[in-house]
Amino acid sequence: MAPHLRKQLVVVGHGMVGHRFVQAAIERGLTETYDIIVLGEEPRPAYDRVALTSFFEVGAEALSYLPEGVYDDPRVSLHLESEVTAMDADAQTVTLADGTAFTYDELVLATGAAPFVPPVPGKDLGNVFVYRTIEDLEAIREASKGAKAGAVIGGGLLGLEAANALHQLGVKTHVVEMAPRLMAVQIDEAGGATLKRHVEDLGLTIHTGVMTELIDGDADGNVSGITFKDEEKIPLDIVIFSAGIRPRDAIAREAGLDLAERGGVLVDERCRSSDAHVWAIGECAAPGGRMYGLVAPGYSMAEVVVDQLLGGEGTFLGADMSTKLKLLGVDVASFGDAFATTEDALELVFADAVAGVYKKLVVAETATGGHELLGGILVGDASAYGSLRPMVGSGLELPANPEELILPAGRGGGIDLGLPDTAQICSCNNVTKGDIVAAVSDEATLNDGGPCSDAGCVTKCTKAGSTCGSCKTVVKKIVEDHFAATGKVVDKSLCEHFAMTRQELFDVVAVHGYNRFDDIIEGHGRGRGCDICKPAVASVLASLLNHHVLEGANATLQDTNDAYLANLQKNGTYSVVPRIPGGEITPDKLIVIGQVAKEFGLYTKITGGQRIDLFGARLEDLPAIWKVLVDAGMESGHAYGKSLRTVKSCVGSTWCRYGVQDSVALAIELELRYRGLRSPHKLKGGVSGCARECAEARGKDFGVIATEKGWNLYVGGNGGAIPAHAQLLAGDLDTATLIQYLDRFLMYYIRTADRLQRTAPWMDAIGGLERVREVVVDDALGLGVELEDAMSKHVDSYFDEWKATIEDPEKLARFVSFVNAPGTPDPNITFREERGQIQADLTDGPVSLGSTIPVGAP
Amino acid sequence: MNETSIDTVVCRLDQIRKESGVTALVAGEAVAVFRTYDDEVFALSNFDPFGKASVLSRGIVGTKTVLVDGVEEQVPFVASPLLKQPFDLRTGICLDDTEVSVPTYDVRVIDGVVAVGARRETLSP
Ligand code: SRM
Numbered sequence: 011m012a013p014h015l016r017k018q019l020v021v022v023g024h025g026m027v028g029h030r031f032v033q034a035a036i037e038r039g040l041t042e043t044y045d046i047i048v049l050g051e052e053p054r055p056a057y058d059r060v061a062l063t064s065f066f067e068v069g070a071e072a073l074s075y076l077p078e079g080v081y082d083d084p085r086v087s088l089h090l091e092s093e094v095t096a097m098d099a100d101a102q103t104v105t106l107a108d109g110t111a112f113t114y115d116e117l118v119l120a121t122g123a124a125p126f127v128p129p130v131p132g133k134d135l136g137n138v139f140v141y142r143t144i145e146d147l148e149a150i151r152e153a154s155k156g157a158k159a160g161a162v163i164g165g166g167l168l169g170l171e172a173a174n175a176l177h178q179l180g181v182k183t184h185v186v187e188m189a190p191r192l193m194a195v196q197i198d199e200a201g202g203a204t205l206k207r208h209v210e211d212l213g214l215t216i217h218t219g220v221m222t223e224l225i226d227g228d229a230d231g232n233v234s235g236i237t238f239k240d241e242e243k244i245p246l247d248i249v250i251f252s253a254g255i256r257p258r259d260a261i262a263r264e265a266g267l268d269l270a271e272r273g274g275v276l277v278d279e280r281c282r283s284s285d286a287h288v289w290a291i292g293e294c295a296a297p298g299g300r301m302y303g304l305v306a307p308g309y310s311m312a313e314v315v316v317d318q319l320l321g322g323e324g325t326f327l328g329a330d331m332s333t334k335l336k337l338l339g340v341d342v343a344s345f346g347d348a349f350a351t352t353e354d355a356l357e358l359v360f361a362d363a364v365a366g367v368y369k370k371l372v373v374a375e376t377a378t379g380g381h382e383l384l385g386g387i388l389v390g391d392a393s394a395y396g397s398l399r400p401m402v403g404s405g406l407e408l409p410a411n412p413e414e415l416i417l418p419a420g421r422g423g424g425i426d427l428g429l430p431d432t433a434q435i436c437s438c439n440n441v442t443k444g445d446i447v448a449a450v451s452d453e454a455t456l457n458d459g460g461p462c463s464d465a466g467c468v469t470k471c472t473k474a475g476s477t478c479g480s481c482k483t484v485v486k487k488i489v490e491d492h493f494a495a496t497g498k499v500v501d502k503s504l505c506e507h508f509a510m511t512r513q514e515l516f517d518v519v520a521v522h523g524y525n526r527f528d529d530i531i532e533g534h535g536r537g538r539g540c541d542i543c544k545p546a547v548a549s550v551l552a553s554l555l556n557h558h559v560l561e562g563a564n565a566t567l568q569d570t571n572d573a574y575l576a577n578l579q580k581n582g583t584y585s586v587v588p589r590i591p592g593g594e595i596t597p598d599k600l601i602v603i604g605q606v607a608k609e610f611g612l613y614t615k616i617t618g619g620q621r622i623d624l625f626g627a628r629l630e631d632l633p634a635i636w637k638v639l640v641d642a643g644m645e646s647g648h649a650y651g652k653s654l655r656t657v658k659s660c661v662g663s664t665w666c667r668y669g670v671q672d673s674v675a676l677a678i679e680l681e682l683r684y685r686g687l688r689s690p691h692k693l694k695g696g697v698s699g700c701a702r703e704c705a706e707a708r709g710k711d712f713g714v715i716a717t718e719k720g721w722n723l724y725v726g727g728n729g730g731a732i733p734a735h736a737q738l739l740a741g742d743l744d745t746a747t748l749i750q751y752l753d754r755f756l757m758y759y760i761r762t763a764d765r766l767q768r769t770a771p772w773m774d775a776i777g778g779l780e781r782v783r784e785v786v787v788d789d790a791l792g793l794g795v796e797l798e799d800a801m802s803k804h805v806d807s808y809f810d811e812w813k814a815t816i817e818d819p820e821k822l823a824r825f826v827s828f829v830n831a832p833g834t835p836d837p838n839i840t841f842r843e844e845r846g847q848i849q850a851d852l853t854d855g856p857v858s859l860g861s862t863i864p865v866g867a868p
Numbered sequence: 869m870n871e872t873s874i875d876t877v878v879c880r881l882d883q884i885r886k887e888s889g890v891t892a893l894v895a896g897e898a899v900a901v902f903r904t905y906d907d908e909v910f911a912l913s914n915f916d917p918f919g920k921a922s923v924l925s926r927g928i929v930g931t932k933t934v935l936v937d938g939v940e941e942q943v944p945f946v947a948s949p950l951l952k953q954p955f956d957l958r959t960g961i962c963l964d965d966t967e968v969s970v971p972t973y974d975v976r977v978i979d980g981v982v983a984v985g986a987r988r989e990t991l992s993p
């Protein structure tokens with residue numbers, strides 16, 4: 011073997027912790043001395059397993075930590091589908107199944123854990139699954155298609171997650187738990203009972219205190235049901251095991267390394283195994299004999315090993331096992347000493363059986379006679395989790411009436427606490443309050459050498475909030491409090507003329523019933539407005555009144571494109587885009603479009619939005635062009651407006667052999683319903699006839715995907731500068747409910763979004779998908795009917811603004827080349843030719859017609 | 869360069885909406901004529917030197933606060949419809965980049981009729 015001067019480090023396992031290890035190794039310079047080889051068994055690079063359930067909504071790409079499959083640092087190489095089957099600690103090699111061997115100077119085991127499947131007869135039948143990898147979820151989704159009922163064996167944290175997923179897939183779901191309550195590890199009996207009621211209300215069936223005796227199979231070798239110890243039988247098509255996890259320590263065991271009593275590679279506080287060159291981190295490791303089934307401790311172990319290999323002193327001394335999750339819309343959190351095992355601990359309990367809320371705080375008396383927080387359990391409302399958890403171990407004295415911390419806001423709760431800088435805010439990434447404040451303070455350098463200006467940036471720079479997300483609200487609060495305390499005004503003004511946001515402006519206009527810019531700026535602004543506030547006011551007025559945007563003085567408020575109902579091109583000409591709803595068009599209309607293009611000499615192109623754009627139209631030709639189009643039954647496509655653009659469709663069930671619904675018909679219905687709707691930014695929709703998603707509906711502000719049972723509605727997607735995938739708002743809807751939700755969603759967006767804020771960042775700003783679901787689906791604000799009414803008002807008052815323009819001489823007056831020579835073409839407009847069509851050309855300076863051209867009198 | 873001093877009558881004042889502009893053909897050149905909220909009238913070359921197209925009359929008209937010798941002044945301006953650079957209606961100077969300006973023209977309103985005169989050789993006021 012050739013001598014190598016650089017050392018070689020092999021990482022086995024490319025999961026969450028293995029990936030974090032490599033990231034830290036690169037960041038902290040370990041790759042200056044080591045080449046790193048990562049061997050991962052799964053077919054894809056590491057992904058966010060904590061968010062595994064959202065795979066159904068967002069897909070594998072969105073979960074991936076390394077979508078490209080390569081690290082920026084060339085000294086790290088990643089090998090996928092490479093399961094290590096053996097290691098030899100003496101020879102310092104690891105071997106893959108095909109015999110390929112890798113030598114190492116240092117070996118890091120990050121093989122994670124595997125779901126534990128108890129030895130129940132029938133466990134190997136078809137449609138019996140575990141819940142750990144993306145492949146598991148793909149298989150479950152496939153099996154759920156024909157399935158009526160399913161059971162999850164295990165009612166712990168992961169079991170409920172799996173049950174949630176199964177339920178969302180439209181399968182009647184049972185949860186089977188041996189212990190007398192759900193989530194027995196995290197919550198107490200009363201909390202478990204509250205949780206059970208919530209989950210049952212959602213239509214799941216919970217069986218606690220029962221043992222599964224056997225899984226019954228049918229003639230094809232698939233699951234047909236389960237039988238409990240007391241002989242009760244349930245017919246089923248799917249079974250998912252979620253009965254705990256076991257560390258994947260097989261290769262270490264065979265190599266003779268020490269293991270912990272209950273499994274896991276036994277490591278010391280440096281995460282070093284019984285072999286000095288073998289380290290173990292994450293769920294496969296058992297520091298001091300204890301394994302940790304959460305990601306945060308694994309991340310700490312990864313940092314410790316990097317530190318050790320760099321010659322540092324880092325050690326792992328146990329971890330915070332707090333958890334918070336939202337299952338089926340129910341908040342559950344457990345943190346610190348939740349079971350009051352500390353001597354002399356006191357419990358404070360608040361329970362509201364009607365509202366389904368259970369909260370418990372575990373406190374202890376301090377030396378000075380006050381109280382400190384040791385832990386707690388929250389079920390049904392975990393909003394206090396973010397502020398309570400960091401108090402544990404912070405040494406912070408509780409207020410005189412600690413029960414106020416868990417009382418509902420109206421009853422004295424919700425008070426503010428001054429957390430110390432050392433309080434850990436993000437347990438997933440070990441970020442303290444001090445770290446967060448440091449990121450926004452003036453001296454900060456994390457954000458390209460400067461301070462962060464908002465919570466989103468802090469999450470990017472410190473990682474706080476980037477894993478499970480449960481600390482996000484507190485991160486935001488800390489950032490806002492810091493800005494407030496340092497007197498930094500976060501300026502939300504629209505522009506120098508209006509000291510308010512677009513949402514506030516919308517409310518002002520709606521409440522006062524204004525319909526003129528002059529009244530609005532005189533009453534609530536200063537100066538005479540500009541190119542920012544005028545279009546914003548124009549958009550608000552258009553949303554509220556649905557009037558003609560060129561009506562009276564409103565014409566002067568419109569942005570460049572709206573001002574002439576066409577898109578301005580670089581050489582001063584315009585483009586024309588007739589609406590082609592859902593992309594469906596008759597040959598006759600196609601012919602008319604072709605004729606218009608020929609007659610007016612226009613460049614023709616198919617757009618990315620399934621319609622046809624005609625470019626190079628002179629301002630004075632627009633009315634004549636539109637006259638032909640309108641006469642042929644076409645109408646404005648609003649390609650120029652911040653308004654609904656297109657609802658893209660796939661061909662769907664009318665022609666496609668896979669289609670399960672008529673996606674074209676729905677796309678047309680939606681496009682016609684929302685056409686002309688002015689909004690804070692452009693709005694796009696899409697409808698696909700099946701999950702193959704040929705219409706790219708999840709890349710749209712609202713996307714609909716057909717299912718066997720109806721429609722899945724996704725919201726908040728876009729392409730553009732910052733692409734985002736739409737997220738599942740509600741599934742298997744009938745058309746009427748779909749439209750009801752969409753009406754609410756769109757109107758709520760129009761009312762509350764900022765200027766030029768698309769649906770995705772708007773959703774982030776108002777509290778994410780959950781909040782949108784509360785408002786749109788659960789109607790938590792009681793706004794549902796109002797929003798629907800506003801939309802039906804829009805639908806009823808729709809008119810084609812181009813038709814109205816060509817019929818109104820006053821509006822037509824704007825469409826002239828020169829006010830004093832309406833028939834003279836502007837000489838500044840020039841074209842060149844390319845590929846047989848015109849292209850826009852520019853001139854270096856103004857072009858003169860010469861002073862000889864006679865011009866008409868006014 | 870055009871050196872005529874004879875005013876060209878371009879339109880009636882009420883043909884220009886308050887806070888908007890029209891394009892006029894003046895001695896063979898495209899001139900943007902604007903009317904502000906308080907009925908002042910300004911004429912600028914219609915050619916946007918940034919976008920290199922004849923479009924300025926189609927921009928949004930408003931005011932911008934500018935600090936002149938420490939004093940806040942409300943400047944009437946038009947934003948180019950192409951890339952939104954603001955131009956001072958009185959001087960044609962770009963408010964974001966004072967190196968760049970568009971030529972201005974003399975303009976008068978007589979008996980409700982707008983007449984554009986010669987291109988100004990120097991920047992005013
Ligand atoms: C014509 C077209 C390109 C083409 O030839 O295919 C086009 C052309 C323009 N796009 Fe686009 N976009 C076109 C499809 C798209 C798409 C694809 C799609 O719709 O599936 C996208 C990405 C998807 C999305 O929006 O989520 C797209 C993302 C943008 C953006 C970025 C928006 C964002 O959120 O980042 C802008 C800028 C903006 O709106 O502020 C933009 C703006 C523009 C403007 C309007 C710029 C302007 O104001 O002058 C272009 C004017 C066209 C014109 O003069 O007629 N266009 N644009 C497409 C017209 C579709 C239609 O039938 O209406």
Ligand SMILES: Cc1cc2nc3c(=O)[nH]c(=O)nc-3n(C[C@H](O)[C@H](O)[C@H](O)COP(=O)(O)OP(=O)(O)OC[C@H]3O[C@@H](n4cnc5c(N)ncnc54)[C@H](O)[C@@H]3O)c2cc1C
Nearest residue numbers: 023025026027050051059093094121122292293303304305
């Ligand atoms: C549905 C679900 C929800 C969860 N929710 C939470 C939560 O809310 N909060 C929380 O803290 N934790 C949660 N967890 C747990 C969390 O995902 C794990 O703690 C974390 O993934 C552990 O990281 P790891 O790298 O040790 O293991 P893994 O992420 O499992 O990575 C181990 C990798 O090693 C590979 N591997 C194994 N053996 C070999 C081999 N011999 N050769 C090559 N590769 C091998 C595996 O294929 C795997 O890709 C959840 C887990 C699941 C499944």
Ligand code: SF4
Nearest residue numbers: 660666669699700704
């Ligand atoms: S999304 Fe489905 S129905 Fe639509 S065209 Fe593609 S495969 Fe066919």
Ligand code: FES
Nearest residue numbers: 436438477478479
């Ligand atoms: S606590 Fe999980 S991301 Fe912060």
